[in-house]
Amino acid sequence: MLAVVSPPARSNSFNLVARGDVLRPPGAPCPLRQGPARVEQGVDVLRAAYLRLRDRMRLFVTTTRDFDEAELEEVKRGQEQLYVDVSSKLMPDDFASDLRKLRLSAECRACARRTGCPGCYVAEPGNAFAEDDARLRARLRELRGAVLDVGCGEAPYAEEFEAAASAGCLSYVGVEPEASRVALLRARHAWARYVVGTLESAAESGSLGRGGYQHILFMRSFNHLPDPAQSLALAARWLAPEGRLWLVDNVAFGLLRSREQAHRAEQGPGQLEHFRNDSAAEAAALGSSLGWRVAERWDIGPSTSNQWLLSLERP
Ligand SMILES: C[S@@+](CC[C@H](N)C(=O)[O-])C[C@H]1O[C@@H](n2cnc3c(N)ncnc32)[C@H](O)[C@@H]1O
Ligand code: SF4
Structure with missing residues (x-):
């Protein structure tokens, strides 16, 4: 008999939940580039991301404790594995139809404020x-x-x-x-x-x-x-x-989700396999x-x- 001692199970993803909006009309440059640099109070830029919507940028924040700083850095800035969940499921199970991949906007890549800012992400065309x-x-x-x-x-x-x-x-x-x-x-x-x-x-x-x-x-x-x-x-x-x-x-990947979706997922059965x-x-x-x-x-x-x-x- 082969004795296998299991290590602790862990998550494969973390939720980033909507926190607030910054208005930005279609075609307008990022409003956060002007005036004094500002980061929402209490927001760690590594744990946050803006999502570009038609007329605004929505700030999403994670409070996960399942991933350390180095892992979050790799997911967000290294491999850019952030997705927006467009399903209404407890946990997405068909990634091709439930998730849209995000990429950092071209404006953010060229922005001098990039390191001190969560960055603004846009949904990619196509389906990775x-x-x-x-x-x-x-x-x-x-x-x-x-x-x-x-x-x-x-x-x-x-x-x-x-x-x-x-x-x-x-x-x-x-x-x-x-x-x-x-x-x-x-x-x-x-x-x-x-x-x-x-x-x-x-x-x-x-x-x-x-x-x-x-x-x-x-x-x-x-x-x-x-x-x-x-x-x-x-x-x-x-x-x-x-x-x-x-x-x-x-x-591992990060999921931008509604507060309600994230809340329901946290109340539901664990997904730690x-x-x-x-x-x-x-x-x-x-x-x-x-x-x-x-x-x-x-x-x-x-x-x-x-x-x-x-x-x-x-x-
Ligand atoms: C994420 S699912 C992947 C299922 C399928 N291969 C796929 O690609 O969708 C992982 C599967 O591995 C199985 N599994 C876990 N440990 C295993 C083991 N020691 N031997 C065989 N299967 C195992 C689980 O029951 C589960 O069905
Ligand atoms: S990094 Fe992006 S979101 Fe942040 S200030 Fe620059 S352009 Fe705006």
Whole structure:
């Protein structure tokens, strides 16, 4: 039996809640650039952001204690992973339609007051999540051979494997601890095989078969693993010699939301399923320390969504 001591769970996102408005007619320059520099009282600029609306700038502020200064700096100023929630949900669950990515306005980038100001953000045209998802799906459709999907959840990517499976070029096994999800998937995908359990319990019970998988996927399950080094080492035992591990996950992000949405979310059931918010670079460092070579890596940045990809193979 593999003993895994779980670290404390943590959030993957923080809310920034509307605090007040500064009027700014359409086309007008930023009113905060004129006169003495002013920051709303008690507002830490790192914990705040203005959202450009048609005739105003709305100030949003976070009171989160789940993220330290360095993490907030990376989310807001490093990778610019701020989004406005346009849904009315407790927690957005379809990022492509529920969220709009924000970027710092061009005026703010050139502004001398930038470091002492929360900055004004505008919603980007296009949809970073939809674009990144389409790229990922196209990459998954290229996979051939035996595929093991660890923590498949509701198997949102299974459809990308169906054609190859039907043509006899691919076999698919999904592993998921939530039995109710697996029951639905078994009814939906006769061409796939699903196992109820964690990677660890499935490995121990022999449900993973003889191994030799060409591709072992951790699709947004990597940051849910209490001990990723142990899980990757375990996965390696089921991987073919020339096989690849595929890690896809999300870094932390900030959500501009209405006070009511944030309040309802805080009263609702906890969403703390993550143990880390590792980036591709952090996952690659772990992989290297375990002797893996990076075969492919998609980093996130200010123009992408918060989803990264890392593919590892044996040296
Ligand atoms: C955020 S969901 C991702 C689900 C799906 N792969 C996707 O991309 O939407 C993370 C999933 O990992 C599963 N999970 C967590 N720990 C696991 C483990 N040790 N072994 C297998 N699955 C695990 C959870 O039950 C959950 O369904
Ligand atoms: S950084 Fe942006 S919001 Fe702040 S004063 Fe300059 S232009 Fe205005």
